[in-house]
Amino acid sequence: MSRSSKDLLLVAVLRGLAVVSGLVVVCIVLFVLVEAFPALSDVGPSRFLSDASWHPDESPSTGTFNLLPIAAGTLLTSLLAVVVAGPLGILSAVFAQYYAPARLAGWYRRLVELMAGVPSVVYGLWGLVVLVPLVNRIHPPGQSLLAGVVILTLMILPTVALLTDAAFTGLPAGYARGAAALGLSRSTTAFFVMIPAARSGLATAVMLALVRAMGETMAVVMVCGNVARMPGGLFAPVRTLTATIALEMGYARGDHRSALFACGLVLVIVVTVFILCVELGSYRRPAHGD
């Protein structure tokens, strides 16, 4: 086999694999659409926004299907978690990359990797038996937006930290040398040279963390309280889209089941919108030195 035919084969295989992975996503979205269709046509999209509450039933006439508080629950928990975990994760990566001695940095990274590997149900159980009673002492019931945000923060912190760390590692060595030659202090180098240079990597890190927070289910079901009402504060219970699907799917029939797929559809749409925003943002302002 000549070299070029080997290359051609490789290209064909890679293209095939790319098509397959792309198709998987398309199929998932199509499946969710098809399954959500009965609810969208019987109940109608407007009722998902205007009904009195979320008390779904298999027949659209007896159930109420307001998804707004649930969508708000997903957005609130995950956005707040990202607001907390984003800066912490970036600072953690700055520490590992520019401040910690090499040996400590190695152990530190391993620790963060370990944190990323803890299954979500373990975080959830810890949240339910330790965190929730603690929050309960401040303000009952304990299952709350706050507990959910804390758990999600812990879960996405390693995602942000590790990806940011990788983004820093991928920067050209010339940046660090140039900064040193200019006599810049370590903090100036980290915060005014490296972070702006790695901006698109940082955006990806935060994005992935946000998407993970939105998709998180088990831990959230255990600590958030899952009441489908507009959250009235940090100590009020919230319900997320994923929690709704997990709690009700086993028992749902007819349009109720279909409405749960509509929840999934909303989640897909929200995630897509966020990803598009980040993509567009990074096109408009390419990182320095690229």
Add this chain to the structure above:
Amino acid sequence: MYSRDGVCSIRLPLLLSLCLAGCGQSGPAPNSNSPDVLVLKQNPVHPQITVTGASTIAPLMNEIAKRFELQHPELRIDVQTGGSSRGVTDSRNGLSDIGMVSRSLKPDESDLQRFPLARDGVCLIVHSDNPVTSLTDEQVVSIYQGKTRNWKDVGGPDQPITVVNKAEGRSTLEVFAGHFKLPTNEIQADVVIGDNEQGVKTVAGNLQSIGYVSIGTAEFNRDAGVPIKLLPLAGIEASVKTVNDGTFPMSRTLHLVTKSKPTGIVHELIEFATSSKVHDLVKELSFVPIE
């Protein structure tokens, strides 16, 4: 989690039957001479039993069916949900061989043969340090409607009540709401939970909370040292025993029904499902076996 669309078919026997057909053999087909009790669809050689009805019973029936099929590899059991009423209608007009009914049978349904499968009891639980030892039905309703919001109004300490409710569609919610004649959309919950274990953990971790779970789960956890207390209802102690003898009010019997006296393999399946051979499955799904 229970199968998504509420329909479970065990496909292995079908594959097996295809293999056998490929070998030019007609596989074993006991009772194929009594087609009146067998719904023979799709595959004329191998018997299939269709079971439809209450979604409460379906997960249990699924497990029982799996175990029964191990003993009868040629058999295929199709468990479908659709509510107790569907269980009654389907078995009446022959669409299914066995119906599953999670409520008590109505007088006009006395034409059906009934077989008690298990009992399902639900009890209220509070934290074991909660001084309240009993609540009247009116107090429970008032708490769950959000009218009573402090334990001091029902003889407890001056603390807000955390109302723990089940997610929409759960059978425990159905039993609870049915017993107290409380529409589910009037319940003002502080915490909504999924399964019984989560309910027990939630109440055990919150001194001010009140919840309801399957009696089997509650008793098991209390005996294992989890700090929860089972509240009596109308003066009757909440226990597996009182559910079993039918005195505990918030409970119901889960039935299998057939149109006529079952024969052949259907009879065998019903015998098996109501025997002590499946008591472990009954307990696993937090129902109470009938002794």
